Amino acid sequence: MPFATPGRENRTGTLSDHDRFSLAGDASRWEPPGMPATPLLDLRGIDKSFGPVKVLHEVAFTAYPGEVTALVGDNGAGKTTLVNCIGGIHPWDAGDFLFQGEPVRVNSPREAADLGIDIVHQDLALCENLSIVQNMFLGRERRRGLALDDAGMEELATTTLAGLSVRTVTSVRTPVASLSGGQRQTVAIARAVLWESRVIVLDEPAAALGVAQTQQVLELVRRLADKGLAVVLISHNMNDVFAVSDRIAVLYLGRMVAQVPTASVTHAQVVELITTGRSGELGLAR
Amino acid sequence: MMKAGPSPEEIRRHNLGTLLRFVHLRGPSSRATLAEAMGLNRSTIMALTADLTAAGLVREELPRGPGRRAGRPSLVVRPEGTRVYVLAFDLGVDRLAVARVGLGGTILDRREATRTRGEFDPNETVGALAGAARALTRKAGRDAVCVGAAMAFPGTVRRSDDVIRFAPNLEVGDVSLGDALSRRLGLGLPVAVCNDANLGALAEHVRGVGIGCDDLIYLHGDVGFGGGIVVGGRLLGGQDGYGGEIGHMVVNPGGRLCGCGARGCLEAEVGERTLLAYAGRAESPDVSGRDAIRAVVDAADRGDVQARDALHRVGDWLGRGVANLVNIFNPGMVVFGGTLRDIYLGSAAQVRSALATNALSAPRENVKLRTAELGDDATLVGAAEFAFADVLADPVEVLARLRSPEESRV
Known part of the structure; x- marks a missing residue:
């Protein structure tokens, strides 16, 4: 007599949980389950030339909400050009730019800002002679009648900084000139958060900082993503990339050679991708 | 014999604990929010908050700030964050810390001391901790009540009697620091002792990144x-x-x-x-x-x-x-x-x-x-949460027990 196969009702709770689990996720998708299927930012086949020099070759790049996507590559690989295309500073020559799955055209930084894309440049673009709150609202001051709504702006700036768990800034009326490098970085990031940006691109946020400040900025970057924003982090420091990123995109001589989950690669593989454009199965075809 | 369903008293105790835990962890909440979160109707919530208010654990007020919605605003239930508190101790290899933590999780006051490595004298350490704790309780208001105490310790601790079994970095032997500290404090409260990393896990789970x-x-x-x-x-x-x-x-x-x-x-x-x-x-x-x-x-x-x-x-x-x-x-x-x-x-x-x-x-x-x-405070916050466990499990009963000796004295 053949062995009786146990009926469904005989299965234990954990097994039926397992069934539910496998039904929910589509095995063919390589993204981790539970992630939104549409990326917030989806670039396909982006080409960009400066005169005779072709800087980007059919670059594909995606950024998901709630994730930190690290953009790495050697000097001259095209990281900054790609970011400038995302931010509307350079128009691209060919390719598709999808925001939340909808094709859009980004012709100026203001159009990018309207979509909710904010770039924190390496030089931060803060005015040293103005206070933290003045910097955060620069060009977009709130008014109450004819006068500026100083109290309202201060309150909003304070709650934004508190919402990012920033405790190192004592008063939002402090002039930026008296802040340390890490604090300035924090203000520049908080400015992007204040305007409810949905994609924040950070260009080398820890380049000029000491260890303690770098660690604080990294934790801040992580918190931004955990709040549901899509964060793009450009960094040369592999350690920072591995500390906070969920996904690593590698540019090599203007080509996107790999975009992989951080959990599936090693330090050595990423370094190999950056320097030679391939690593085992990953990267450019031989 | 099979146990019948929970009695009305048990259900009530459970609901009181759940409501108190909600405002303790999530902060002040309106009755409407509580009703929705707990799946109870508003009149039950009202009866529960009345009991907790009478016990001095929460208070109800009108919502602060300008209301934008039409109609009568729902009262906000706030934990009595300064009147109900616990004592949290952290005995680290390099530092001693004591904090008075209010219901709702705010650290109201704290004392810290650095500890030099080397010989560990349980008596001296317990004395130092108790002294700092007494200073903290003196600064609490006259109507404030301490509802629990717990200590984070870097070693393995037996759950049944809080005896420290092994501490590779603090030579103690099988001692019961909790009992000693409880006697020195003289608040009539036991001091629970728990592994520091376990408490850190608890803290990050309920109040931190987790x-x-x-x-x-x-x-x-x-x-x-x-x-x-x-x-x-x-x-x-x-x-x-x-x-x-x-x-x-x-x-x-x-x-x-x-x-x-x-x-x-x-x-x-x-x-x-x-x-x-x-x-x-x-x-x-x-x-x-x-x-x-x-x-x-x-x-x-x-x-x-x-x-x-x-x-x-x-x-x-x-x-x-x-x-x-x-x-x-x-x-x-x-x-x-x-x-x-x-x-x-x-x-x-x-x-x-x-x-x-x-x-x-x-x-x-x-x-x-x-x-x-929570950074360096994770273990301290965890000890506070552990100390709150009793009052959150059975709020009214614990408060009644703690307040009754005072009343009989007066």
Whole structure:
């Protein structure tokens, strides 16, 4: 007599949980389950030339909400050009730019800002002679009648900084000139958060900082993503990339050679991708 | 005989506890929010808050700020954050800390002292802790009531009677610090003693980076290396409460000698002494362990090859340890606290590489690696949450018991 196969009702709770689990996720998708299927930012086949020099070759790049996507590559690989295309500073020559799955055209930084894309440049673009709150609202001051709504702006700036768990800034009326490098970085990031940006691109946020400040900025970057924003982090420091990123995109001589989950690669593989454009199965075809 | 369903008293006690826990963890909430969150109707919520208000645990007020909605505003239930408090103790190898923590989780007041390493005298330490605690209770208002006390201790503690069984970095022997401290305090309250990393896990789970994550592992680095494992929203204690000793998981058979007597424990491969030895730095009694580790991470960042190499070796072992944990427990999050925060941020590339090569791909693909949000206070906050457990389980009864001796005296 053949062995009786146990009926469904005989299965234990954990097994039926397992069934539910496998039904929910589509095995063919390589993204981790539970992630939104549409990326917030989806670039396909982006080409960009400066005169005779072709800087980007059919670059594909995606950024998901709630994730930190690290953009790495050697000097001259095209990281900054790609970011400038995302931010509307350079128009691209060919390719598709999808925001939340909808094709859009980004012709100026203001159009990018309207979509909710904010770039924190390496030089931060803060005015040293103005206070933290003045910097955060620069060009977009709130008014109450004819006068500026100083109290309202201060309150909003304070709650934004508190919402990012920033405790190192004592008063939002402090002039930026008296802040340390890490604090300035924090203000520049908080400015992007204040305007409810949905994609924040950070260009080398820890380049000029000491260890303690770098660690604080990294934790801040992580918190931004955990709040549901899509964060793009450009960094040369592999350690920072591995500390906070969920996904690593590698540019090599203007080509996107790999975009992989951080959990599936090693330090050595990423370094190999950056320097030679391939690593085992990953990267450019031989 | 089969037990019948819960009695009305039991249901009521459960509901009181649930409501109090909600405002304790989530902050002031309107009656409407509470009704929705607990799935009870508003009149039941009203009766429950009336009981808690009478016991002096919560108060109700009109919502602050301009209301934008039409109609009568729903009253906001606030925890009595200054009148109801607990005492939280943290006995670390390098520091002693005592805090008075109000209902709702605010640290109202605190005292801290550095401890020099070496001989551990239980009497002296308990005296110092009790003295600081008395100073804190004196500063509390006359109508304030202490509803619990708990201590975080870096060692294995038996759950049944809070006796410390093993503490490799603080030589105590089998003593009951909780009883001694309770006698010195004279508040008529027992002092619970719990493993510090277990409490850190609890704190990060309810108040830190792990809110909403029911399966997390907290790793705490001090001189030693502890851990707390939260599975399905509960702390994993094991048969006697010794569970979660991640630091003594053997990752390198025949490796470095550990304080516990075995070789190649995670603590021995990743701990403070190992990092300092690899980096070629002598342990100095003037510099606390935390500062010494930060100095190594800082030197590595500035280009000190030996310090960087030390950090990489330690990060590699840490990654292997995490890989084992990820394979066994499939956690949603692994949190690095204490000195491990600095070690992780300084060697993340090695940790993640070791994780990617050593863990199975299915359990590792969704695990989040995070640093502790509560920082150095994680163990202290955890002790406070542990101390609140009694009053949250049975609010009215506990308060009545605590207040009655005072009334009889007057």
